[in-house]
Amino acid sequence: MVLLVGLLSGGVFIPHAVAFDFFGLFGRDETPPPPNADTLPYSLDFAVAGRDRKIVQILKDVSTLQSLKNDPPPDADALVRRAEADLPRLNDALWGAGYYNARIAITVAGVPLTLQALRPEAATRAATFYRSRALVPIQVAVDPGAQFVLRNVTVLDARTGRPFLPNELPPRIARIGPGDAARAADIVAAQARIVDHFRAQSRPFAKVTEQNPVVVHPAHVMDISLTVDPGPQAGIGEITVRGAENVDPAVVRSFIYTDPGDPYSPAELASMRKSILSIEALSSVRIREGEMLDAYGNLPLFIDITERQPRVIGASVQYSTTDGPAVRAYWAHRNLFGGAERLRLEGSLFYLTENGGRLDDDDEFDWDDLGGRFRASFLKPALWGTRNDFLAEALVERERTEGYTSRLVNATAGIRHRFSETFSIQGGIEYEKGQASDVLGQVDYTLVGLPLSVTYDSTDNTLDPTRGMKLLASVTPYPDFLGSSVPMTVARGTASAYWSIDDESRYVLAGRLGLGSIVGAELEEIPANRRFFAGGGGSVRGFGYRSLSPTFLGEPIGGRSLLEASLEARIKVTDTIGIVPFVDAGTAFESSFPDFDETIRVSAGLGLRYYTGIGPIRLDIATPLRRDRGDDRSFAIYVGIGQAF
Template sequence: MSGYALATLLGMQARPAHAFDLSSLDVFGLFTKKDEPPAASAAALPYRLEFDLGQADDAKALTRTLQDASLLYRLRQDAPPDGETLARRMAVDLNPLVDALWSQGYFNAEVAIVVDGATLKVGAEPDASLIRALEAHRNRDAVPIAVRVAPGPVFGLRNVAVSERGITGAPAIANPEKVTRLKPGDPATASALRAAQAALVDNLRAQSRPLAKVVELRPVVDHAARIMDVTYVVEPGPVAGFGDISIGDTADIPPAVVRSFIYLEPGDPYSPKALTDTRKSIATIPAIASVRIREDDKLDAAGNLPIFVEVTERPKRLIGFSARYSTIDGPAVKTYWEHRNLFGGAERLRLEGDIFLAPRIDGTKIKDIGDFERSDLGGRFSFSFLKPALGGSRYDWLLDGVATRQRVGTNRYGGYTARYGNVTTAIQRRFSDTFSISAGLEVEKGQTSDVLGQVDYTLVGVPLSVKYDSTDSLLDATRGFRASASVTPYPTFLGSTVGLVQSKAAFSAYYALDEDARYVLAGRVGLGSISGADLDEVPSTRRFYAGGGGSVRGYAYRTLSPLGPLGRLTGGRSLFEGSVEARIKVTDTIGLVPFFDAGTAFEGSLPDFKQRLQMAAGLGLRYYTAIGPIRVDVAAPLNPRKGDKPVALYVSIGQAF
């Protein structure tokens, strides 16, 4: 194989994605005009280009590959002035066309460019007969240029070997076939060889060898046997740890804040995953837009690799608007304002205002605009403040407040109305990028009303919580699990009008069935309990209810609970929710998600599984975007109660859990 072809196989870069090109379509003749050559003239030689691959397999995809490599194709709207210039353009096209065919494994391919019987092949120079054939079309018509290709068979791989330099003893890569994922008989394409090269480097870097590289690719093509043998020559490099971690320009963000979100320590074993986790950890700081982690190209005197961290700041102020809709829960709109570096210490202040339709729970309905009343609107105003990295430490201060007027339930089963205000402050301690605990103080004052009566209350509590999250994505997890638990006592000696203890726990797990995470199993369990007070003493907003888009889909929001007098909802003192999903990517952007949900609230302080769980099943559609999947779920109750709708539709961003 020639050195030029070797460079093609080893160095060919992936081409950028192409925009949807209407000029390449011929739908009822609507879009052919853009692909027409310029008009014939005395001053130029426009041409019409055709790719003829005969009966080749996958001719359409191969034609596109050749078009991407062809200078003639890219300059087809730029007519050359004379036959000699056009002939030279044709000659220059031949080697890239051959390289493109070789990159797809067609090593016996034959290519010729033909004009009116005059043929130009690889290695030949344009002659006078070709130039005359081109000039014969001057001021008459477009020159008919045909690229005739006989691809031949796709060559397969026979032997794939890895040669290691500088290694004594056991090889760093014990099973090359498993790492490269190349096996005898696979097509010998450039993309497969590049992917194997990247896999070798990734495997070595995962062994704490940060300087690993492939220094040479030695392909040997047997044209007669139509096979290729390939040897990768790698330099694994030494095993190393992390060295000093330097933080570059951070704009208006204090470097100490950035450093507090870095959990690497000098001397820790080098790990690409640790760098990825560090990038994600730093990116959780609301003021930061992007994180770049750069590795030094050499080890320090201690044999460790220095790391350089650079960040860019997000715009300090944000204002936005969003809307959501569910066929059961109705419409809602929200506006918000946020400042991401309020006092120069990466503090975030966010203000939100929501207006939503408060469902009627008294048996009446809104039949037309004249039936609408002011009480049919619910509202919520909230603020949240975050001061990260207090004094450069791994402690954060959180302050949240909310004022709400809402009505929750349905006409069939009733519900509750509530007006309350809540302020919570807490200190959070981050132990790692996955694990944190928090403790704080909460004060809430409000009034709730339902079938059990009215409760005017004050709650003063001490919320304690713990969180663990090892998943690979917040909005679209494919691996790992999340666990959270909280307990909040509201003792009367702190000023609570009713003494109670509220506990919650949630666990979700994600398992990818394949390496590319196109098939993912996901499951979730949620539990809750209230002890220390009777049901009618607990404010309705503190009782447990299931149902809705983030709970048991197919049932109205917060309508699954015990029933009291007149068959109306009372809420419960305990909760169980569970969901399972199979997330299946049909394409890179479209996915299907069959799911099953079950759950309800219980009257006692602990779930009583002798009581019937409400169940639902459905099918979701996902459209994957750069910011997360757009979710559309259709759910149907499997054991509906009288008055439950047969199906419900949910639309949002992000997976259900």
């Protein structure tokens, strides 16, 4: 047996091999510059014995010759130095993949270079001959040999020198064992999982103190021994907020739901960071751990925050073949008085005709088809340093759908209490005065209500959730003794769940269920804009916006209850491209609870996702599985940012 040190032995060779270009699956190589008098461009060929495409890609990923192929050196001496620098890189890459008997030669203009025999002068002379004549031919020839496997894997406790018992370190944690490929990346990943296992047991100083790999070349095996110090168990100590220049640190602390003395865990720190980042005035949060425990055995934490620019302005344009075009602009101040108060002013314009936003050749623009919305909202988080937030909003709106036209003024104010990062409850008061008209007639109304809502959100990402659940339930009574002209109670609930099939979240199943109910008033007494409708983006895609409901004289009139459901399979084809087959279903019902007298409408479609650092850009194409007579819509297209739900 020999320790894993030193250079591999072997001579110059040119194996029987075939080079691969992967048929463009991993991106085609760009053509190098043509021969010229100023630089020395070259052609590059990877020849691997056994025709293993994975090894070719491993070599290309670390090769300087490959990455700088389109940036040729000025002379032959620089070209040979570039090739020489590649030899240890390629060797390390093959060792990391478990090929400890690999042999490598880089041939420059017919002159071979190896780790054991460098001939830079000869290679330089040979390459100089090609200046202004042809590309310098360079070949990377590799005989990887057999891939080594693990024979013995031992994890020792640094405190006792003995192996950990299965109840202390379950074998499933390391995920490596006898017979597995002896890849360096797998061994490093196993070390990280072992450390994470002990850190999750409130041991913040867990670390691998020693690793002893022993390679047995004749047998093509490796024995590996890891020594791990779990470290002491600890709680969370004093939390210090740093970097707050214009934002009150008390606001930041109100979004921390951990108290000193609580058990330490990386998951708790990740939850803490996510919660603090929900403060719109902050752009980044970094949690630093203390280097030693305090006198009580707790670990001090230091939270470094970076603030955003306080003012932001933006605009967007969207279009759906069923919902019509819309434009939106907004202005916001994210730290109005120094307590992370947010003031947001937003205006929208949208256009909808009887054909769902489409103008036929003989149609003319009609101002009556134009809708608009102006909204002003204010958020004061952490009232007096508590977990209570004050929210207020004012809204002026004119809406035009296929079923009704409405105009209204609405104002709400409320208090939200955050029990944790995932759970909150909100209550307040609402006032609305408006007018709505449809085929059933016109309703002038006043509503004064007491909205109450509960929110639970354990998802891992707002725009692209892959794990967790999201629940929102609300109920708002509008009693006549408060001044409501239509005494009724409106209840609504939405639940969505996300399940990542694999660890990398390349395959995610997502489902959504929505329910709604109005009790206390007859259908024709309820303003049309307050009734339930389904259809359109965010509901049942493929159907017109708010077009699914009971009808009268062929026009949708809305219902007193609602049922919606969606199911998506989110599949990443590459790191940036994904496809999403989906099915939506739903409709509104005349009764206060779904009685299924109305036909549940179903649509299906396929979405395309382009994943960016902000979130996925979404393109969905949906079609009804069964259309009503006279409905000429065959499909609908939706474009937006973020997943559909």
